[in-house]
Amino acid sequence: MPVSGATILHADLDAFYASVEQLLDPALRGRPIAVGGGPRGGVVLAASYEAKAHGVQGGMPGWRASRLCPELVFVRGHFREYQRLGDAVMAVLADVTPTVERISIDEAFLDVSGATHLFGPPAAIGARIRERVRADVGLPISVGAARTKHLAKIASQVAKPDGLVVVAPGVERAFLDPLPVGLIWGVGPVNEQRLADLGIRTIGELARTPSSAVEHILGHAVGHKLSAMAQDEDPRRVVTARRARSVGAQSALSRRRPELEGVRAVLAHLSDRVSRRLRAKGRAGRTVTVAVRFAGMRRATRSLTLPVPVAATLTLTEIAERLAWSAIKDAAPCEITLLGVSVSNLGDQRAVQLELDLEPPDPWRPGSAQGAARSAVDESMDQIRTRFGGDAVGYLPVVLRGGGAVPDEFRELAEHDL
DNA sequence: TCTGGGGTCCTAGGACCC
DNA sequence: TCTGGGGTCCTAGGACCC
Numbered sequence A: 001m002p003v004s005g006a007t008i009l010h011a012d013l014d015a016f017y018a019s020v021e022q023l024l025d026p027a028l029r030g031r032p033i034a035v036g037g038g039p040r041g042g043v044v045l046a047a048s049y050e051a052k053a054h055g056v057q058g059g060m061p062g063w064r065a066s067r068l069c070p071e072l073v074f075v076r077g078h079f080r081e082y083q084r085l086g087d088a089v090m091a092v093l094a095d096v097t098p099t100v101e102r103i104s105i106d107e108a109f110l111d112v113s114g115a116t117h118l119f120g121p122p123a124a125i126g127a128r129i130r131e132r133v134r135a136d137v138g139l140p141i142s143v144g145a146a147r148t149k150h151l152a153k154i155a156s157q158v159a160k161p162d163g164l165v166v167v168a169p170g171v172e173r174a175f176l177d178p179l180p181v182g183l184i185w186g187v188g189p190v191n192e193q194r195l196a197d198l199g200i201r202t203i204g205e206l207a208r209t210p211s212s213a214v215e216h217i218l219g220h221a222v223g224h225k226l227s228a229m230a231q232d233e234d235p236r237r238v239v240t241a242r243r244a245r246s247v248g249a250q251s252a253l254s255r256r257r258p259e260l261e262g263v264r265a266v267l268a269h270l271s272d273r274v275s276r277r278l279r280a281k282g283r284a285g286r287t288v289t290v291a292v293r294f295a296g297m298r299r300a301t302r303s304l305t306l307p308v309p310v311a312a313t314l315t316l317t318e319i320a321e322r323l324a325w326s327a328i329k330d331a332a333p334c335e336i337t338l339l340g341v342s343v344s345n346l347g348d349q350r351a352v353q354l355e356l357d358l359e360p361p362d363p364w365r366p367g368s369a370q371g372a373a374r375s376a377v378d379e380s381m382d383q384i385r386t387r388f389g390g391d392a393v394g395y396l397p398v399v400l401r402g403g404g405a406v407p408d409e410f411r412e413l414a415e416h417d418l
Numbered sequence B, C: 001t002c003t004g005g006g007g008t009c010c011t012a013g014g015a016c017c018c
Helices: A016-024 A062-068 A079-094 A122-137 A149-159 A172-176 A189-197 A203-207 A211-218 A220-230 A260-280 A313-331 A349-353 A369-388 A408-414
Strands: A008-013 A033-036 A044-047 A073-075 A100-104 A107-111 A141-146 A164-166 A246-256 A283-294 A299-310 A336-348
Touching: A008 A079, A008 A122, A008 A149, A016 A033, A016 A044, A016 A079, A033 A062, A044 A062, A079 A100, A079 A107, A079 A122, A079 A408, A107 A149, A122 A141, A122 A164, A141 A149, A149 A164, A149 A172, A172 A203, A189 A211, A203 A220, A211 A220, A246 A260, A246 A283, A260 A283, A260 A313, A260 A336, A260 A369, A283 A313, A299 A313, A299 A336, A313 A336, A313 A369
Parallel strands: A033 A073, A141 A164
Antiparallel strands: A008 A107, A008 A141, A033 A044, A100 A107, A246 A336, A283 A299, A283 A336
């Protein structure tokens, strides 16, 4: 049974990247700004509230944003600062309770049921968090408090910008009733439209719709979740540690005809990033998936599940190449605009390396002679990179550097812990 | 003049096993 | 002689989140 009281908090920094830029450069305060993008290409990574007022949103192409808001100022991101300040905010949260579930660089759930005797009721704790983040870090943060995670998250969205909303037990239904269904976690543009087609626009209307009808439109899982949510039955607990289930890397490319050397170079680079992250944490994965995006935004994926987990750079690269060409050939003739490599079905790498070589030679098997050689090469490279930096050695001349690729610091912001 | 990069979870069909 | 039912794994695609 859920704990009584609105003891689940959701803390969410407001327009995080943009707020950091305005903190760093006072000349940007009060002005519509966009991090990333630009009128000539790229996408907006974050928009300040002044920009949002003009309809500018994250993920929007830069040229469209500047059309919506001609006075929009584009700034390059200070990605290391985002990491540092995000961590500083999490430290403030950790002072309140050890039960913190960080779900991204800029937001987290807290279970404060054990902290009320120290800091007072949830409303007081929420206010304290907001004051301390403002005073110590200099950033605006919104907080929602409720009996469940789902509801706390909705409350923080309603609180934005720079606010606090507590949904007291007993008033949940009244609080949710008039809110748009799009505020529910898991309802994006597609499902919002599907519900609108049924005349369902508010959470109250959703709650009054038979769950069988909702499941029919949205599928069993989403429909069931929504109905449970609308009835305010949400058993999810705050989880402090969670292991990643997949690791990937992708790169948008300038539109090009797929050609052997270019595709190989990109896949080698991506495979290298992924496998290094795996090895650094002693992990490996059995399933390799390659994603290809074609001109016109059509995508295709190809995947292969191996009998044993892989974490070797060359092995991953070779598999990725096979898979990519399978997808490209099926779509030919075509131009490609993105390549991605990811590894899932993760497990412990150490168990793999102890495996005896009972099979015929096979470079994909870590226990085989070739597999062992590759592991040794990777190990040396990892060591060199640790000592001299990530660019000290590589398998192939990296033709990607510059070429529109985003900085590594930005990629690292979004990486989950393995 | 078309849109980043890191993830999670769900679905449906087919292969395969008992 | 031509057929049940349940379970698991794999693949491809899609919606969604930050």
